[in-house]
Amino acid sequence: MTAIAQTPTETDAYNFAYLDEQTKRMIRRAILKGVAIPGYQVPFASREMPMPYGWGTGGVQVTAACLVPEDRLKVIDQGADDTTNAVSIRRFFQRTAGVAVTENTPEATVIQTRHRIPETPLTEGQILVYQVPIPEPLRFLEPRETETRRMHALEDYGLMHVKLYEDIARHGQIATSYDYPVKVEGRYVMDPSPIPKFDNPKMSDNAAIQLFGAGREQRIYALPPYTKVVSLDFEDHPFVASKADHPCGLCGSTDSYLDEVIMDDQGGRMFVCSDTNYCSTRREAGHIGAMAAPAPAQPQERRAE
């Protein structure tokens, strides 16, 4: 059984979608400027939310500013609908906005995500909201905000290429496997949030509106639909969207991003789809992986409930 089964009822103790109207207007103005300047980080007056920083306070504020009562919300954490972060944010909006929820990607109108892009291609009319911890791609190279801001203004991104080059000099390849920097429409270098680099190509030319919220760092940025997003690389070391070289143990998919699950202390392990909805949809359609139970999905094949 999933948390979705116990539907919290909408409370009238809060304004619709928790935030007050003045705050939502401020966030909405930031989102619109972000849409007008794809990849540019718009400062906004992030509010304290009833959850700790690092739990997606930025994403929650963007979602709250976008939600309409008719929406159907999906929340994922590392691809999974049933992890603590996803469940608590989903219940938060069920209570404060009274919106319908779903785990089914194509049904959702707003998807808030932590660190994954769903495997099922998104469509027009959907909004994907990312939770972003560090929105500034240059932050670990240059700690001063005044300097990184100037570097973005001057389109001075040489330092980022030096960092990628040093990866190659040290490891023989670009060792960055997540949070892989991208360039938007040939102008702004942008932090894609800590999604695996496997997901980077999905950001480009996506039919959905992609919005990014960083609560602690007080930044919002955006990618309108069909925006060109290119992962930084070199001609002789082209970008590769890598993943574990295995099929999914449960659904047998060979083209989805996999999590490694340690089974015992004898070296036993399995690889399963990180996107739980994609995996269960495939299993319901009859795709059976090598390690799946032969009978149709039984509860005991899932991890500790």
Next chain:
Amino acid sequence: MNATALQGGFATPAHDSARAFRATLDALARPGTIQTVAGAQPPAPLSVAAGVLILTLTDGTTPVHLAGAWDCADVRDWITFQTGAPLVGPADAAFAVGAWNDLAPLDRFAIGTPDYPDRSATLIVECDALQAQGAQLTGSGIKDSARLSLPDAARVFAANHALFPLGLDFFFTAGDRLAGLPRSTKVEDN
């Protein structure tokens, strides 16, 4: 202040502004699409769509400039009562409302700074009609290309696009319909 200023706001502000914002977001994120909005009954000459935009986006922190015939007592009172937005000249405006000819010349408005390109004005341009035909639009938010009836020659909007990442963002309104044109959109004739 007269009584008309007290009327015509959102009946259910949280829900009405949420729906209005989604339409506004879609309009700006997909240039060339035309959205229909509802919920405001502003005094003439303010259109329903422009009224909805003002109620959804402006408050005491966003200076608004009214141009030409839109700078009348009814509209001033309505915006002041409904939103509390200060009414200012073009140079200080975060939002400006009016007919195209009254808003010109555009170089009076803030286009942002290289460090903060978001500190630029958004122009709400009242039009007689909006149609998905006319100038050709390409760029972010547009699959291949789109068309939109614009109030002026394409080169005016191309010049704005040439300032990217600086520049103005536009909403075109007619009746209860609105369309968006962000600075990222490339505009061409034919």
